[in-house]
Amino acid sequence: xxxxxxxxxxxxxxxxxxxxxxxxxxxxxxxxxxxxxxxxxxxxxxxxxxxxxxxxxxxxxxxxxxxxxxxxxxxxxxxxxxxxxxxxxxxxxxxxxxxxxxxxxxxxxxxxxxxxxxxxxxxxxxxxxxxxxxxxxxxxxxxxxxxxxxxxxxxxxxxxxxxxxxxxxxxxxxxxxxxxxxxxxxxxxxxxxxxxxxxxxxxxxxxxxxxxxxxxxxxxxxxxxxxxxxxxxxxxxxxxxxxxxxxxxxxxxxxxxxxxxxxxxxxxxxxxxxxxxxxxxxxxxxxxxxxxxxxxxxxxxxxxxxxxxxxxxxxxxxxxxxxxxxxxxxxxxxxxxxxxxx
Amino acid sequence: xxxxxxxxxxxxxxxxxxxxxxxxxxxxxxxxxxxxxxxxxxxxxxxxxxxxxxxxxxxxxxxxxxxxxxxxxxxxxxxxxxxxxxxxxxxxxxxxxxxxxxxxxxxxxxxxxxxxxxxxxxxxxxxxxxxxxxxxxxxxxxxxxxxxxxxxxxxxxxxxxxxxxxxxxxxxxxxxxxxxxxxxxxxxxxxxxxxxxxxxxxxxxxxxxxxxxxxxxxxxxxxxxxxxxxxxxxxxxxxxxxxxxxxxxxxxxxxxxxxxxxxxxxxxxxxxxxxxxxxxxxxxxxxxxxxxxxxxxxxxxxxxxxxxxxxxxxxxxxxxxxxxxxxxxxxxxxxxxxxxxx
Numbered sequence: 001x002x003x004x005x006x007x008x009x010x011x012x013x014x015x016x017x018x019x020x021x022x023x024x025x026x027x028x029x030x031x032x033x034x035x036x037x038x039x040x041x042x043x044x045x046x047x048x049x050x051x052x053x054x055x056x057x058x059x060x061x062x063x064x065x066x067x068x069x070x071x072x073x074x075x076x077x078x079x080x081x082x083x084x085x086x087x088x089x090x091x092x093x094x095x096x097x098x099x100x101x102x103x104x105x106x107x108x109x110x111x112x113x114x115x116x117x118x119x120x121x122x123x124x125x126x127x128x129x130x131x132x133x134x135x136x137x138x139x140x141x142x143x144x145x146x147x148x149x150x151x152x153x154x155x156x157x158x159x160x161x162x163x164x165x166x167x168x169x170x171x172x173x174x175x176x177x178x179x180x181x182x183x184x185x186x187x188x189x190x191x192x193x194x195x196x197x198x199x200x201x202x203x204x205x206x207x208x209x210x211x212x213x214x215x216x217x218x219x220x221x222x223x224x225x226x227x228x229x230x231x232x233x234x235x236x237x238x239x240x241x242x243x244x245x246x247x248x249x250x251x252x253x254x255x256x257x258x259x260x261x262x263x264x265x266x267x268x269x270x271x272x273x274x275x276x277x278x279x280x281x282x283x284x285x286x287x288x289x290x291x292x293x294x295x296x297x298x299x300x301x302x303x304x305x306x307x308x309x310x311x312x313x314x315x316x317x318x319x320x321x322x323x324x325x326x327x328x329x330x331x332x333x334x335x336x337x338x339x340x341x342x
Numbered sequence: 343x344x345x346x347x348x349x350x351x352x353x354x355x356x357x358x359x360x361x362x363x364x365x366x367x368x369x370x371x372x373x374x375x376x377x378x379x380x381x382x383x384x385x386x387x388x389x390x391x392x393x394x395x396x397x398x399x400x401x402x403x404x405x406x407x408x409x410x411x412x413x414x415x416x417x418x419x420x421x422x423x424x425x426x427x428x429x430x431x432x433x434x435x436x437x438x439x440x441x442x443x444x445x446x447x448x449x450x451x452x453x454x455x456x457x458x459x460x461x462x463x464x465x466x467x468x469x470x471x472x473x474x475x476x477x478x479x480x481x482x483x484x485x486x487x488x489x490x491x492x493x494x495x496x497x498x499x500x501x502x503x504x505x506x507x508x509x510x511x512x513x514x515x516x517x518x519x520x521x522x523x524x525x526x527x528x529x530x531x532x533x534x535x536x537x538x539x540x541x542x543x544x545x546x547x548x549x550x551x552x553x554x555x556x557x558x559x560x561x562x563x564x565x566x567x568x569x570x571x572x573x574x575x576x577x578x579x580x581x582x583x584x585x586x587x588x589x590x591x592x593x594x595x596x597x598x599x600x601x602x603x604x605x606x607x608x609x610x611x612x613x614x615x616x617x618x619x620x621x622x623x624x625x626x627x628x629x630x631x632x633x634x635x636x637x638x639x640x641x642x643x644x645x646x647x648x649x650x651x652x653x654x655x656x657x658x659x660x661x662x663x664x665x666x667x668x669x670x671x672x673x674x675x676x677x678x679x680x681x682x683x684x
Contacts (some may be wrong), residue, residue, distance in 0.1 A: 022644040185650075188634070190532060193642050196635075200647040210651040214532040214634055215558040216590025220655035223592060248558025248559040250565060251597060258596050292530070292556055293538075295637050300535050302364040305542040307554040308527075313562035 005050050005160045006057065011064055013057040017044045018160055022201040028171040029032060032063035033079050040086040040093070043192065047161020048235045048271055049130050055139070056123040058083045059100040063119050069112045076104055088283040089244055089312045091236035091273045095255030096126060130163035133268040136326035137167055138174030141231070141266055144324075145175035149182040149228040152218060155189045155246035156198035157233025157266060168231040168311050169202060171324060176208050183209040185227065188214055189246060191292045215248050222259040231324070234267035241317030241334030242279025243267075247310050253319035265315075266324040274342055279314035280323050287311050345544070347392050347502045348399065350466050353406055355399040359386045360502055364543040375404035375421050375602065382428040382435070385534065389503020390613055391472050394434030395562030400425045401442040405461050411454045418446055430625040433578035433585055433615045438468060454677035472505035475610045478668035479509055480516030483573070483608055486666075487517035487595045491570040492525040494560060497531045497588035498540035499608060509608040510573040511544060513666060518550050525551040531588060532557055533634045533651065537668025557590050564601040572598050573666070576609035583676030584621025585609075589652050595661035598631045607657075608666040616684055621656035629653050 005016045013030040019042070020026050028044055030036045036058030039045050045054050062079030066072070080097050087093060103122045107115050143260060145151060151172060155161075158169035165173060182201055189195035196212045203210040213221070230252055236244040243249070243265050258265035268311050276282060289307035293299055301307065323330045330337045347358045355372040361384070362368050370386055372378045378400030381387050387396050404421030408414070422439050430434060445464045449457050456659050487493060493514060497503075500511030507515060514526060526545055531537035538554045545552040555563070572594055578586040585591070585607050598605035618624060630650035633642055643649065665672045672679045 023641075042638065064419040187558075188532070188642065188649075190530070190558060194651075196647075197644075201644045204644055204647055210647060212631075212634060212643050212647055214589070214651070215556070216529075216532060216593055217652055217655075218674055219593030219596060220589060223655070247556070247562060251558055251561030251593060254561060254597055254600050255593060258600070289554075292554060296640050298638050298640070299365075300530065300538045301554050302539075302543045302546050305546055305552060305554055307536075307538075308559065309556070310559055312560055313559075313565070 003159050004164060006045060006053055006127070008060070008120060013054070014062050015039045015045050015054065018198060019044055021197055030061065032065065033058045034082060037082050037086050040083070043244060047156060048090035048092040048164040048165065048233065049268060050160065051087065051090045052096035053123070053127045053130060053163055054269060055083050055093045055223060056100050056126045057095040059097065060119040060123040064091060064116050066112065070334060072108060086260060087285055089235045089285045092270045095270045099126065102300045117192045119341055127163040130268065131165055133326040134162050134165035134167060134170040137266050137268065137324050138165065138170040140326070140328050141171035141264070141324035142174035142178055144229060144262070144264065145172065145180050145182055147180055147182065150185060150226060151182055152185040152187070152227045152230045153199060154187045154195065154232045154249055154252055156194040156202070158199055158202040160198050160202065161233060167233045167268065169199065171231055171266050172208065176206060183211065186210050186212050187218055187248065188212055189248065194246070218252060219255045222261055224254050227261055230261060230263045231266055234265050234271050235312055236282050236283060237265070237267060237272045237323065237337060238276040238278050239274040239338060240278045241320060241323065241332070241338065242282070243280065243315045243317070244282045244284065244312045245315065247313050249311040250295065253315040257319050262318060262321040264322050264324055265320055268326055272338060272342060274338065279316060282314055284314065285311040345501050346506060348387060348395055348469070350399055350402070350462060350504070355396070355403050356386050357381045357396065358632060360388060361386055361533070362542060363539055372403065374407065375400045376424060378403060379425050379428050382425070389498060390432035390434040390575065391509065391610060392502065393429065393432045394438035394612060395465070395469045395505050397425050397435045398438040398442050398468045400466040401439065402461040406458050408454065412440040414450060426441040429627055431627045433575045434612045436595065437612045441468065466561045469505040472610065473507055475668040476504050476507035476509055476512040479608050479610065479666050480507065480512040482668070482670050483513035483666035484516035484520055486571060486604070486606065487514065487522050487524055489522060489524065492527060492568060493530045493572055494527040494529070494569045494572045495541060496529045496537065496591055496594055498536035498544070500541055502540050502544065503575060508544070509575045509610065511541065513573055513608050514550065515548060518548060525553065527563065528552050528554050529557045529560055529590065531552055531590065536588070547642070560594060561597045564597050564603055569603055572603060572605045573608055576607045576613050577654055577664065578619040578624050579609060579614045580620050581616040581622060581677060581680060582620045583662060583674070583680065584624070584671070585659070585662060586621065586626065586654045587657065589655050592655040592657045595657040599661050604663040605661060606664050606666055607662055610668055611684060614680060614684060616680065620659060624656055626656065627653040655656045
C-alpha cells in the first residue's frame with residue numbers, strides 16, 4: 001500500500017508529517033488554512049507537486065471556514081496570499097493557487113455553500129490528476145531503466161513529494177512494476193535527509209534494492225563507473241529547460257556530464273514556468289542556517305558559527321539529457337518543445 | 343593557543359578525542375600501543391599527518407612497554423603490524439612506521455632502555471618536524487590568498503589533522519597572520535562532520551570568519567561566482583600527482599575545473615607515495631555503512647536499509663592546480679617535479 005501524504009477529509013486537510021518519518025507516522029489534522037500554510041513552510045509536507053496540492057486544499061479549507069460571503073474576494077485573496085508566502089521556489093504552489101483562483105472567479109456568484117463544495121472538489125481533482133500524471137510520467141520514463149542498472153536519485157521525488165506514486169520515483173516504480181530489476185542509490189540529501197529518510201523508506205516498502213550514500217560520495221561512484229542513470233524531480237522548470245531542484249542537483253548534473261552519464265528530470269507540466277525565460281530568474285529559497293547546524297536536537301558546529309542553507313539550486317538545461325513529463329520525454333532543444341507541449 | 347591533538351607524555355600517548363569535539367575536550371591516555379591503534383582506527387585521531395605521528399608514538403609506546411629484549415624484532419614487527427592494519431589510505435601512517443623501523447634497526451643492538459629513549463625521541467621529532475613542515479607549507483601557500491577572497495575547504499586539514507598548525511588550514515592561518523582578510527567556507531563533510539565540528543572550531547578560535555555549508559551547496563556557490571579558491575589536504579599523493587583525500591574532494595575538483603576556480607592540495611612530502619604510479623592503485627578505505635546511517639545515536643534511515651561509506655576518493659592530477667608542499671608549490675607536470683623534489 002502506497003503512502004498518502006495528504007488528503008481532504010471534509011472540512012480538514014490531513015497531512016502526513018514528513019519531518020517525523022521514517023520513525024513515526026503522525027498525521028496533522030489542519031482545520032484552519034493557516035495550519036496548512038505552516039505545514040508547507042516548516043516542511044511537514046514538501047515536494048513541489050505535494051506543495052501544490054496542499055496549497056489548493058489550503059485555499060479550499062480557508063473558504064470552507066468562511067461564515068458568510070461578506071468581503072468574499074478580500075477574504076479569498078488573504079487566504080491565497082498567506083499560502084503563497086510560504087515557500088518561493090516550487091512552481092506548483094503558484095500554479096495550484098492560480099487554478100483555484102480561476103475556479104473561484106468562475107463560481108463566486110454561487111451560494112457560499114455551493115462554492116465551498118466546488119473548491120473542495122477542485123482541490124481533490126488536483127490531487128487525483130497529480131497521481132494520474134505521475135503514472136503517465138512513469139509510463140514515459142520507464143524504458144530508460146534497463147536490467148541490472150544502478151539508478152541514482154537525489155532528495156525525494158516519490159509518493160511523499162506528490163499526490164502519490166512520485167515523479168522520479170514514479171519512473172523507478174513503473175520500471176520495477178514492468179519486471180525490470182535494478183538497484184537504486186539514494187543520496188541522503190542533507191540537511192533535511194529526504195533521501196535517507198523518505199526515498200529509502202518508500203523504496204524499501206516496494207522491495208526495490210536501495211543503498212543510501214552521503215551526498216559527497218556520488219561523484220566518486222560515477223568516476224568508478226558505478227552509476228548508469230540519474231533521475232531527479234524538479235521544483236520549477238523555466239521556459240528554456242533550466243531546472244530548479246533540491247540543493248545538490250546541480251552538482252550531480254555537472255558530475256553526470258563529466259562522466260557521460262544520462263541525467264533526467266521527471267516532472268509534471270504544473271512544474272513548468274514558461275513566464276520565466278531562464279533559470280537565473282527562478283527565486284531560490286534560502287532557509288535558516290539553523291536547519292544545517294542542528295541535526296535533530298544535536299548541534300553540529302560550535303556555537304557562534306554560521307551556516308548557509310540554500311534549499312535549491314538551478315541546473316542549466318545544457319546539463320539535462322531529457323525531461324520526463326506526462327506527455328512524453330522532452331529532449332533538447334527544450335525551448336520550442338516545451339512551448340509546443342505546454 | 344592552538345590545540346594539540348597528540349603528544350608523548352613519558353610512557354603514555356595523549357590523544358585528544360576528536361569524535362567529541364567541539365562539545366567536549368577529552369584526552370585519551372593511551373598506555374598500551376593497542377590503545378593507540380584503536381584510537382586511529384575509530385577516528386579519535388584522524389588526518390593523515392596526525393595518523394603518522396600517532397603511529398610513530400604507538401610504535402615507541404609498544405617498545406617502551408617491553409620488559410626485555412627477548413624476541414625484540416618479532417615484538418617490534420608485531421607492534422608495527424597492529425598499527426599498520428588500522429587504516430589503509432593515509433600514506434603518512436606507513437611513512438612513519440618505516441621511519442621508526444629504520445631507527446629501530448639502526449639502534450636495536452643498544453640496551454633496551456636506550457632503545458626506548460631513542461624511539462620515543464624519534465616519535466617526538468616526527469611531531470615537531472610536522473609542525474615545522476606545516477609552517478613551511480603555510481609560508482609557500484599564503485600568497486595564494488588575496489584580500490577579500492572566499493576560500494573553500496573540505497574536511498579538516500588543520501591543527502587537529504596534524505602535529506599542529508595544519509596543511510590546508512596552515513595556508514589559511516599563514517595568510518591571516520600576514521594580515522590578509524578573507525572568509526572561509528567549510529564543507530560540513532558528512533558523515534563524520536570534520537568541517538562543521540573541527541574546521542569551524544579551529545577557525546573560530548583564530549577569529550577567521552567561517553561559514554559552514556552542507557557538502558551539496560558548494561557547487562551552487564561556485565556557479566554563482568562565490569568561491570575564489572579551494573584548498574584541501576591529502577591522505578596520499580601518487581607519483582603523478584593523483585591525490586586521495588576525504589570523500590567529496592573529487593567532486594569539488596570536478597566542480598572547480600568546470601567553473602575555472604583554482605584547486606590546491608596542501609600536503610607534506612610524507613604524504614607522497616612515489617612507489618604508486620597513479621591514483622588507481624591507492625587503497626581507498628571503505629568504512630561501515632553504520633557510520634552513515636547513524637548521526638550520533640540517531641538512525642537516519644529506516645531499519646534494514648544499507649549505506650555505503652567510502653572514506654576517501656581519488657582526484658586525478660589533471661584537476662589539481664598545484665600542490666603546496668614544505669618545499670614550495672608544485673604545478674603540472676607533476677611527475678618530474680615530484681621526483682626531483684622528493
